[in-house]
């Protein structure tokens with residue numbers, strides 16, 4: 001286990017900046033209106049991911065108010081559990097490989113995936 005100062009230093013100079021976005025689990029699509037809502041997210045420049053545990057998530061840019069100008073946490077010893085559970089040792093920057101299996105940043109990417117997926121292709125049968 002790293003000490004707080006060592007862990008903090010792992011974040012120094014990071015360009016991933018995990019304190020500058022939030023990730024929300026949106027659930028997998030179960031009907032066409034779910035796909036339609038996902039297209040709407042994408043139109044708002046909110047990317048959709050299927051992570052390595054098969055969860056469907058969105059990533060929203062939003063800087064934490066406790067990040068200082070050197071990209072370090074001002075309240076490190078009192079940060080929320082959701083931050084504590086995101087370990088710099090195996091985060092997007094220091095961990096092995098990608099944290100997602102699929103990334104959709106355009107409507108076409110999302111629809112192509114759904115059309116080819118045995119699990120989801122029935123959802124867009126009647127869509128335009």
Ligand code: SF4
Nearest residue numbers: 011014016018088091
């Ligand atoms: S936890 Fe990882 S991704 Fe987040 S700021 Fe630190 S080094 Fe960057």
Ligand code: SF4
Nearest residue numbers: 019064066067073083
């Ligand atoms: S509380 Fe600290 S670790 Fe958590 S998101 Fe904000 S700056 Fe980052």
